[in-house]
Amino acid sequence: MPNRCIRPGDNPDLTKERETCTFDTDELAANLYGSRRNLERRREISQKVSADPDFADPIPHEFLSREKAVDATAKKSKVIFQKWKNLVKPEEMPHLVNEAVGIQGFPLALHHAMFLPSLNSQADDDLAAEILPRAKAYEIIGTYAQTEMGHGTNLRELETTATYDKTTQEFVINTPTRKAMKWWPGNLGKMSNYAVVCCQLIIDGKNLGPHNFLVQLRCEKTHEPLPGITVGDIGPKIAYNTTDNGFLALDNVRIPRRQMLMKHAKVSPDGTYTPPIHAKLNYGAMVHVRAHMIYSHGHLLARAAAVATRYSAVRRQGRIENGGPEVQILDYQTQQHRIFPQIARAYAILFAGQEVRDQYAKTLEGIANGQADLLPDLHALTSGLKSVVTFMGGLGIEQCRMSCGGHGYSDASGLPKLYGVQIGGCTYEGENMVMLQQTARYLMKGVKWAEQGKSLSPSIAYLGKKSGKSLIGLKGGDITREHEAILETLEHTARRLAIDASQLWEKRIKGGECKERAWNGVTVEMNRASRVYTRLFMARSFHRRLLSSPSSIRSVLSDLFSLYLHYECVDMAQHLLEDGHCNGGQIQYLKKRLYEDLTTLRPNAVSLVDSFEISDRELNSVLGRRDGNVYEALFQWAKQSELNYTDVLPAVKNYMMPMMEENRSKL
Ligand SMILES: CC/C=C\C/C=C\C/C=C\C/C=C/C(=O)SCCNC(=O)CCNC(=O)[C@H](O)C(C)(C)COP(=O)(O)OP(=O)(O)OC[C@H]1O[C@@H](n2cnc3c(N)ncnc32)[C@H](O)[C@@H]1OP(=O)(O)O
Numbered sequence: 163m164p165n166r167c168i169r170p171g172d173n174p175d176l177t178k179e180r181e182t183c184t185f186d187t188d189e190l191a192a193n194l195y196g197s198r199r200n201l202e203r204r205r206e207i208s209q210k211v212s213a214d215p216d217f218a219d220p221i222p223h224e225f226l227s228r229e230k231a232v233d234a235t236a237k238k239s240k241v242i243f244q245k246w247k248n249l250v251k252p253e254e255m256p257h258l259v260n261e262a263v264g265i266q267g268f269p270l271a272l273h274h275a276m277f278l279p280s281l282n283s284q285a286d287d288d289l290a291a292e293i294l295p296r297a298k299a300y301e302i303i304g305t306y307a308q309t310e311m312g313h314g315t316n317l318r319e320l321e322t323t324a325t326y327d328k329t330t331q332e333f334v335i336n337t338p339t340r341k342a343m344k345w346w347p348g349n350l351g352k353m354s355n356y357a358v359v360c361c362q363l364i365i366d367g368k369n370l371g372p373h374n375f376l377v378q379l380r381c382e383k384t385h386e387p388l389p390g391i392t393v394g395d396i397g398p399k400i401a402y403n404t405t406d407n408g409f410l411a412l413d414n415v416r417i418p419r420r421q422m423l424m425k426h427a428k429v430s431p432d433g434t435y436t437p438p439i440h441a442k443l444n445y446g447a448m449v450h451v452r453a454h455m456i457y458s459h460g461h462l463l464a465r466a467a468a469v470a471t472r473y474s475a476v477r478r479q480g481r482i483e484n485g486g487p488e489v490q491i492l493d494y495q496t497q498q499h500r501i502f503p504q505i506a507r508a509y510a511i512l513f514a515g516q517e518v519r520d521q522y523a524k525t526l527e528g529i530a531n532g533q534a535d536l537l538p539d540l541h542a543l544t545s546g547l548k549s550v551v552t553f554m555g556g557l558g559i560e561q562c563r564m565s566c567g568g569h570g571y572s573d574a575s576g577l578p579k580l581y582g583v584q585i586g587g588c589t590y591e592g593e594n595m596v597m598l599q600q601t602a603r604y605l606m607k608g609v610k611w612a613e614q615g616k617s618l619s620p621s622i623a624y625l626g627k628k629s630g631k632s633l634i635g636l637k638g639g640d641i642t643r644e645h646e647a648i649l650e651t652l653e654h655t656a657r658r659l660a661i662d663a664s665q666l667w668e669k670r671i672k673g674g675e676c677k678e679r680a681w682n683g684v685t686v687e688m689n690r691a692s693r694v695y696t697r698l699f700m701a702r703s704f705h706r707r708l709l710s711s712p713s714s715i716r717s718v719l720s721d722l723f724s725l726y727l728h729y730e731c732v733d734m735a736q737h738l739l740e741d742g743h744c745n746g747g748q749i750q751y752l753k754k755r756l757y758e759d760l761t762t763l764r765p766n767a768v769s770l771v772d773s774f775e776i777s778d779r780e781l782n783s784v785l786g787r788r789d790g791n792v793y794e795a796l797f798q799w800a801k802q803s804e805l806n807y808t809d810v811l812p813a814v815k816n817y818m819m820p821m822m823e824e825n826r827s828k829l
């Protein structure tokens with residue numbers, strides 16, 4: 163089957179892998195990216211970025227100091243948002259940014275991810291008309307400043323205040339304590355001159371809860387902080403070090419009334435407050451990011467899987483049979499068991515990410531027409547997906563890193579940075595344990611609605627179904643029926659965990675605890691129910707994609723889906739067994755099927771990651787390069803280390819040499 167990754171001069175092991183491929187890699191890539199045209203555009207952008215001298219890197223970022231890396235990133239960002247701005251569609255922008263600057267953040271990341279979305283969805287028409295054209299033209303740079311040093315999760319206790327002064331029709335924005343300083347917002351420290359700042363709205367001494375306000379932070383001409391504003395960078399982090407996550411204190415800074423984001427909640431000149439149609443519409447920017455980060459996190463896992471798979475095909479170490487040749491490490495079952503599920507999960511996350519983006523767009527349409535009824539379902543789903551996907555992705559990337567042995571520990575592999583970026587997602591946009599509880603709240607309502615025979619939205623329709631016996635392992639050789647049997651078992655498990663958690667909660671309430679304390683006593687079980695609900699959604703979403711896929715890729719997607727399902731079930735065996743729905747024999751059957759899947763997928767493994775269509779520049783990994791010529795490239799990469807600029811380092815000359823000399827002279 164055609165695989166356009168095969169080229170002369172490639173590592174022969176990798177070429178052999180590509181020659182065994184049983185499907186058209188372009189067809190799968192086109193399916194993944196939506197169409198052939200999208201795939202071609204993706205390639206076009208990759209090629210043009212590589213050819214643009216403005217994006218050339220004299221040395222890899224890994225060898226730059228933080229300040230120089232920030233500088234290089236800002237320089238490239240200017241090229242993107244001036245020279246390239248009109249050459250790509252908005253939906254192509256993330257790919258362009260990944261290609262041109264990488265994944266560690268850039269000066270306009272939060273401008274795009276949260277500043278513009280907040281203004282778009284929350285500013286009233288007047289403010290939008292004034293500020294949006296300027297923001298869209300990059301005349302100003304903005305961010306989203308919500309989290310404080312003392313509070314990130316519990317938004318109700320944020321301390322920054324916006325107190326309405328009727329006499330001047332202004333809000334007075336103030337940071338009352340040290341821990342009330344805004345802390346963490348991306349691009350706040352050095353790049354942004356505006357921010358949407360989340361503050362407690364105070365009118366006539368009454369606290370009306372967190373609301374968003376547009377605040378100018380720096381002078382548009384000099385970029386110096388404005389009077390009353392203290393702003394800066396919070397320092398180095400695990401990753402995202404080209405992002406200036408920042409701090410901000412506001413000392414009674416006055417802004418005009420119309421700079422409150424008033425599309426939903428409003429304050430009239432006389433101080434009358436009108437609440438929004440849904441109490442949490444002020445939290446819209448978070449829902450926006452949660453809905454979009456699923457797909458981008460799927461892509462991070464896809465990269466790691468691509469690196470580990472390609473490298474494992476060219477790395478030879480040890481023998482499987484005595485006297486045989488050294489084998490490709492990809493032939494070890496343990497290696498396959500580490501890596502192939504990550505390939506399957508990356509596809510699953512990307513498919514789910516695309517579905518949830520569509521669901522988000524529909525919800526926004528409803529809100530624009532005054533209907534917020536789709537929001538609770540979307541909030542539950544995005545909260546669950548955000549938590550499950552970031553955790554799964556972190557584990558997966560770490561497995562991929564370890565599967566590359568020593569070279570996986572080097573920045574040359576690209577994997578440590580990938581991991582650092584990925585796990586940030588477990589915390590930002592709502593700490594995972596907290597967001598799973600948001601999902602659980604919705605599930606608890608769903609359990610009640612199901613009991614009352616009420617209609618349920620598609621994502622929780624399974625709560626209203628009746629369980630039959632699990633048919634796993636009992637349906638013979640028909641793969642379609644096996645998939646159905648597993649999906650039904652997952653539905654049962656998700657339903658059972660939600661009902662059990664609900665009963666545990668009720669029991670504690672009946673035992674005399676208040677609802678909230680009782681809730682805290684069952685949150686581990688609540689979060690389990692949320693995870694399985696989310697994993698069920700992901701499995702269903704993958705299945706929908708499989709059923710709608712063209713026949714040319716149906717077979718390989720079906721193999722991948724089998725592996726996905728078998729792996730998920732074995733991973734969740736405890737839940738399947740706990741109530742006796744499945745028995746030990748069925749789990750053994752699932753394991754046997756999983757090991758068969760590893761063998762089935764082996765000839766297509768490299769081609770499956772080729773279909774992620776990630777260019778060498780974007781992948782930024784010596785181990786994962788398309789041509790597989792890793793050893794020479796490793797040496798060339800290491801030579802660029804600044805420690806190699808000179809053969810004898812000052813550190814050696816000044817300390818080690820005199821020490822050795824002194825020790826020698828003592829003899
Ligand atoms: C395009 C982007 C792609 C990639 C991104 C790339 C780079 C960006 C990198 C990093 C950016 C990071 C940004 C940030 O981190 S911004 C800060 C994010 N902060 C948080 O997420 C805070 C988490 N906390 C919360 O959201 C809330 O405090 C919490 C929901 C936990 C509780 O809020 P509250 O106490 O006000 O509500 P509850 O009483 O719990 O719930 C009441 C009711 O409301 C429902 N609810 C809550 N939130 C929402 C929502 N957002 N939308 C809809 N409904 C919501 C909740 O479920 C309850 O419903 P019910 O049970 O029916 O009463």
Ligand SMILES: Cc1cc2nc3c(=O)[nH]c(=O)nc-3n(C[C@H](O)[C@H](O)[C@H](O)COP(=O)(O)OP(=O)(O)OC[C@H]3O[C@@H](n4cnc5c(N)ncnc54)[C@H](O)[C@@H]3O)c2cc1C
Pocket residue numbers: 272306307308309312313314315316345346347348402407586589590591592593594595596
């Ligand atoms: C890379 C990165 C980028 C960020 N970018 C931004 C940004 O652009 N803008 C912005 O405003 N913020 C940003 N943040 C901040 C981020 O949103 C918060 O850190 C996050 O919401 C978690 O809040 P916290 O730090 O207060 O954690 P905490 O709430 O203090 O969490 C600490 C622990 O307490 C637990 N916990 C807290 N509450 C509960 C509960 N109710 N039930 C059970 N357990 C609980 C958590 O699960 C966690 O284990 C960013 C953070 C990171 C790491």
